[in-house]
């Protein structure tokens with residue numbers, strides 16, 4: 001059977017494609033985020049935003065915004081937690097996050113897990129998250145974690161740049177509604 005998904009040649013884009021697929025498993029109706037931790041082109045762990053395993057995901061908890069924020073673990077944190085649960089070290093790995101970059105809390109977890117590189121698409125982030133994303137970019141820069149923001153079009157692939165410079169690249173074409 002022929003695969004339905006067209007696979008890009010670039011491995012960073014391939015794993016962003018995996019993160020996008022993982023994001024689609026989230027039960028959150030407004031924001032679906034996926035994260036995949038990779039080393040040597042092998043997936044070590046994955047996660048999407050949602051309630052912790054075993055916690056009842058009632059309609060109210062999924063739909064009432066404040067309650068949802070209280071109960072939800074972000075995709076990156078979920079990915080890191082899963083690695084901890086299974087005894088997999090993420091030291092020196094790359095984490096791919098789709099569709100938006102890590103927030104400040106997840107950035108702290110990424111740094112503490114020893115993840116060395118973060119790859120995201122260059123997107124316009126929701127205004128209410130901007131401060132958190134800026135703090136995340138500062139933390140990555142200071143802690144020596146490389147942040148690569150890929151343009152969504154594969155035509156122009158930038159060289160890897162430090163996150164303090166990457167954060168000044170003008171945002172891409174796509175915006176996120178939620």
Ligand SMILES: [Zn+2]
Pocket residue numbers: 074075076102103104105106107
């Ligand atoms: Zn987060």
